[in-house]
Amino acid sequence: MTLGAALNAAMSGLSLTKAQLAVTSKNVANANVEGYTLKTIVGTEVHNTSTSSSSVLTNQVKRQVNTELQSAYWESLSDSAYSTQYNEYIKQLDQMFGKVGDPNSIPSLMNNFTNALTSLATDPSSQSAQEVAVNAAEELSRSINRSAEQVQEMRRDTDAAIADDVDQVNAILKEIESLEDNIIVERSAGRETAHLQDQMDRQLEALTEKMDVEIDQGNDGLLRISTQSGITLYNDRASELQFTPKPTLGVGVEGNPIEVKSRSGAVMELSSHDLKSGSMGALVELRDNTLPETQARLDELASQMALSLSQQTSEGVAADDGGAPPAATGLSVDTSNLNSSGDTIELEFNVNGESRKVTFVAVTDPSLLPLSPDVTADSNDIVHGLVIPATSASLQSQISSALGGGFDVSVDASGELKVLAPTSPGTIEVTGLAAKNTRTVTAADGSEIPLFVDSNDGGVPYTGALEDGGQKTGFAQRITVNKAVLDDPGLLAGETDKQSSERANLLKDRLTETEYTFSPSSGVGAKNAPYVGTISDFGIETVVKQSQIASAATSAESNSKAVTSIAKNAYENSYKVDVDEELVKLTELQNAYAANARVLSAIDELYDTLFSIR
Numbered sequence: 001m002t003l004g005a006a007l008n009a010a011m012s013g014l015s016l017t018k019a020q021l022a023v024t025s026k027n028v029a030n031a032n033v034e035g036y037t038l039k040t041i042v043g044t045e046v047h048n049t050s051t052s053s054s055s056v057l058t059n060q061v062k063r064q065v066n067t068e069l070q071s072a073y074w075e076s077l078s079d080s081a082y083s084t085q086y087n088e089y090i091k092q093l094d095q096m097f098g099k100v101g102d103p104n105s106i107p108s109l110m111n112n113f114t115n116a117l118t119s120l121a122t123d124p125s126s127q128s129a130q131e132v133a134v135n136a137a138e139e140l141s142r143s144i145n146r147s148a149e150q151v152q153e154m155r156r157d158t159d160a161a162i163a164d165d166v167d168q169v170n171a172i173l174k175e176i177e178s179l180e181d182n183i184i185v186e187r188s189a190g191r192e193t194a195h196l197q198d199q200m201d202r203q204l205e206a207l208t209e210k211m212d213v214e215i216d217q218g219n220d221g222l223l224r225i226s227t228q229s230g231i232t233l234y235n236d237r238a239s240e241l242q243f244t245p246k247p248t249l250g251v252g253v254e255g256n257p258i259e260v261k262s263r264s265g266a267v268m269e270l271s272s273h274d275l276k277s278g279s280m281g282a283l284v285e286l287r288d289n290t291l292p293e294t295q296a297r298l299d300e301l302a303s304q305m306a307l308s309l310s311q312q313t314s315e316g317v318a319a320d321d322g323g324a325p326p327a328a329t330g331l332s333v334d335t336s337n338l339n340s341s342g343d344t345i346e347l348e349f350n351v352n353g354e355s356r357k358v359t360f361v362a363v364t365d366p367s368l369l370p371l372s373p374d375v376t377a378d379s380n381d382i383v384h385g386l387v388i389p390a391t392s393a394s395l396q397s398q399i400s401s402a403l404g405g406g407f408d409v410s411v412d413a414s415g416e417l418k419v420l421a422p423t424s425p426g427t428i429e430v431t432g433l434a435a436k437n438t439r440t441v442t443a444a445d446g447s448e449i450p451l452f453v454d455s456n457d458g459g460v461p462y463t464g465a466l467e468d469g470g471q472k473t474g475f476a477q478r479i480t481v482n483k484a485v486l487d488d489p490g491l492l493a494g495e496t497d498k499q500s501s502e503r504a505n506l507l508k509d510r511l512t513e514t515e516y517t518f519s520p521s522s523g524v525g526a527k528n529a530p531y532v533g534t535i536s537d538f539g540i541e542t543v544v545k546q547s548q549i550a551s552a553a554t555s556a557e558s559n560s561k562a563v564t565s566i567a568k569n570a571y572e573n574s575y576k577v578d579v580d581e582e583l584v585k586l587t588e589l590q591n592a593y594a595a596n597a598r599v600l601s602a603i604d605e606l607y608d609t610l611f612s613i614r
Contacts, residue, residue, distance in 0.1 A: 035202050037575040038064040039194050063194045066574035070201070073564070073571040074208040074215070078277040080564040081209040083557040085282035086290075089154055093294060094550035096150050097543050106147070106301070109140045110511070110539045117492075117508040121501035124493035133504070134489040137451060138481045141302075148298045148476035151291055152251060158287040159245045159255050165210050165280040166243040166258060172207045173225075173238035179203065180223060180236075187221075211278035227260075227274040237263050251295055251474030255287050290549075297522040297542050298476035304518060305535050306452035306462040306479060307438060308510040312337065316433030319418050321408065328408050328420035330430035335395065336415030337437040338362055338388065342464035342471070344376075345386070345399070347419060348432030355431070357381040360399065362388045365467045375466065377519040377530045438463040442484045442491050447506040449491065455480040511535045 030036040040062055098105040116133040123129050179200045183193045200223075204215060207225070213233060216224045225234035233239050242259040249255060258270045258280070275281035316331030335345065345360040359381045361371060369385040376383055384402040386395065392411040399417070400409040406428050408420040417435070421428035439448045440461035454462045454471060455478040462479070465471040485491050492507070493499040511534065518524060518531045524541045525531030531541065 031576075035198055035205075037194070037198055037201075040064060063197055064575050065201075066571065069567070069571040069574050071215075073567040074205060076560070076564040076567040077205065078208045078212050080557075080560040081279045082277040082282045083553070083560040085279040086286060087553040087557040089158065089286050090290075090550050090553040092154060093151070094546055096147055097546040099547070100540055100543050104143065105543055106140070106143055107536070107540045107543055109136070109143050110536055112136045113140050114508050114511050114536065117504045117511075120492060121504040121508065124499045124501045124504060127490070130489035130492055133492050134481065134485060138486070141452060141479045141481055144298055144302050144476050144479055148251075148295060148302075148474070151295050151298070152249070152477070155255075155287055155291045156247065156249050158283045158291070159249050160247075162255075162258065162280060162283045162287065163243055163245040165283065166241045169207065169210050169241050169280070170238075172203050172210070173234055173240075176200065176203050176207075176223065176225075176234060177238045184222075209279060211280045212274065212276055227270060228276070229271055229273050231260050231268050231270065231274065232262060233260065239263065242267070249287075251299075251477065252469055255284075258284070293521070293523045294546070295474070295476065296519070297524065297545065299472050299474065300519050300522040300524075301535070301538055301542055302452070302476040302479040303462070303464060303472045304516055304538065305511070306450075306475075307464060308514065308516065308535055309452065309507050310439045310448050310450040310462070312437055312439055312446055312448050314435045314437075316419075319420065321420055326423060328422050330408075330418065330420035331433035332416055332418040333433045333435045334415060335411070335417045335435045338386075338415070338435055340438050340440060340461070340463040340465070341365075341388070341467055343388075343437045344435075345417070346381075346432065346434045346436070347403075347430070349421065350429045350431055357432075358384065358403065360384050360386045360402070361466070362386045363466050364388060368466055371466070374519075374521070377517040379520070379527050379530065442482065447503045449485070449503065449507070450482055451485055451492075451507070452479050453482045454478050459483050 026039065100107050102108060113133070113136040116129070116136040120126070120129040120133045179196055183196045183200070186193045186196065207213060208215075212228055214226045214228065216226075218224060222236065223234060224232070226232050231239075233241075240261045242261055244256050246253065246255060258275075259267050260270065261267050272284075275284050314334050314337070316333040319330055319332035320326035321328040333345070337343075338345070341362055341364045343362040347358045347360075349356055349358075357378065357380060359376050359378070361375055361383060363369070363371070363385050364387070366387050369387070371383050371385045373379070373381075373383050384398075386398050390398065392413055392415065395415075395417070396409055396411040399411075399419075400407070403409060403419075406421060407430075408418075410418045412418075417433070419430055419433055421430050438461065439446065439450055440463070442449055450461050452462060454460045454475065459480065459482065462471060462475065490499065492504055493501070494503050513534060515532050515534055516538075518533070518538055520527045520530050522531075524538065524545055531538065533541070
């Protein structure tokens with residue numbers, strides 16, 4: 001080897017060692033900096049065949065990152081962010097509903113009301129007992145009001161939080177764009193980009209906390225980021241998320257979607273598939289599903305409670321066509337009190353041994369027809385609308401048309417509805433007929449009373465009307481005690497001159513003994529198996545259901561955090577700096593540097609000797 005070749009080899013070795021010393025020193029200095037990845041730099045041997053000499057080429061600094069562990073961590077981080085954000089709101093709901101035995105919980109307040117009714121039934125003429133019962137009813141309705149209002153306030157909070165997340169995602173995407181531009185510039189200039197890639201990882205990590213994304217790095221080293229459904233969020237340039245919150249977001253009002261605007265101006269809406277994880281996904285789930293279901297549960301409780309105390313039922317009686325023997329038999333019922341939207345007629349019959357049910361629901365707006373099967377809580381009934389007010393002829397025509405052949409339907413001038421079927425074997429057998437109407441006045445023409453009314457327009461009767469989006473929607477915020485009863489608590493015991501325990505006993509029994517079918521939209525029960533129980537039972541279920549949701553949310557958060565912790569440790573261990581190891585490496589590099597320096601010194605001495613020869 002010539003002296004020139006030896007000098008070249010020593011210089012290249014010295015240059016590599018110097019670079020390695022710098023990288024190793026930086027590793028030690030930044031060992032405790034979050035997100036800093038272990039850096040290495042290696043040399044490549046270069047052999048010159050013409051001179052038979054070798055040297056070492058110093059390569060670019062490389063990061064020690066396990067991309068598989070990185071991807072697993074980011075995926076778990078997205079799930080963990082979802083469960084944490086979701087549980088944050090569920091905890092608030094759980095605290096609001098409390099436990100079944102808490103003094104201010106809905107079940108306890110309902111129990112106070114039924115106990116007050118029991119005391120009133122014992123002494124119906126007691127003004128004190130009357131006032132206690134009314135006050136208990138008022139406190140119960142106010143509790144439902146407060147709970148429903150808090151649910152809607154939480155919906156508005158989630159809507160505002162979605163806007164914040166959208167702004168943060170847009171800021172992250174812009175930072176990714178800026179970082180990638182810098183990386184391209186540095187890479188083109190032949191400078192190392194490892195520190196910029198560390199910064200890029202921090203931005204990508206922050207992005208995965210907000211939403212579930214697919215992150216790919218092409219052969220060109222450039223990033224491509226998309227949602228799970230394939231909507232592009234970043235490809236050379238950042239797309240822009242768009243969202244407009246609704247500050248007046250109310251019951252039954254849907255929140256605005258999150259959209260992605262591409263660089264070309266195309267706008268696409270994020271689907272539920274795109275928002276299955278990440279904090280943004282949790283906020284959308286809360287706003288659009290969890291909180292509306294909680295509202296529906298409170299609305300169902302308020303609705304059924306109001307109707308249970310004010311609804312009168314006329315049961316059908318045996319009827320026939322007057323023949324001897326009759327050729328058609330069935331039932332008849334008085335429908336003259338069917339005056340309010342939401343009132344119903346229920347018909348039950350057997351066809352070849354198979355039981356069937358038809359429910360007719362009164363409406364005042366013909367445009368609502370045909371009615372959805374979900375109007376009633378019973379998934380097995382067939383629902384038809386009845387447009388009222390209606391003459392006897394119109395009522396007969398509407399019912400007959402809905403039932404079709406096989407029935408003989410008639411309605412006389414007094415409103416008596418008769419539904420008959422032929423007595424011949426193998427045909428239809430009418431087994432049940434009932435008309436249900438809501439009392440809208442407090443006059444003592446029955447024990448039922450509209451104790452709870454709708455606060456709209458100063459207080460209107462609650463009948464479950466379907467017009468204007470449905471009276472049940474948001475009723476939990478509007479349920480209030482009838483002003484007539486507030487002014488005269490004695491109405492709970494009947495008219496002043498003939499007070500008795502009859503009304504108080506009926507109200508108590510309607511709340512604690514009579515069973516009702518509750519809508520599955522409340523989240524209690526299933527569509528094909530709706531919950532059946534008393535009003536008091538359902539009051540308990542509203543709290544129990546919330547406790548179950550809270551327990552599941554807490555478990556999900558705990559589990560996801562555990563998975564993320566494991567994934568994070570594995571990922572960080574793949575890139576973190578081992579200071580002891582790096583210090584050993586520093587010593588080795590210092591020795592290598594000294595060796596290269598000694599070679600240079602020896603060559604210098606040889607050159608001095610050669611130049612001194614004359």
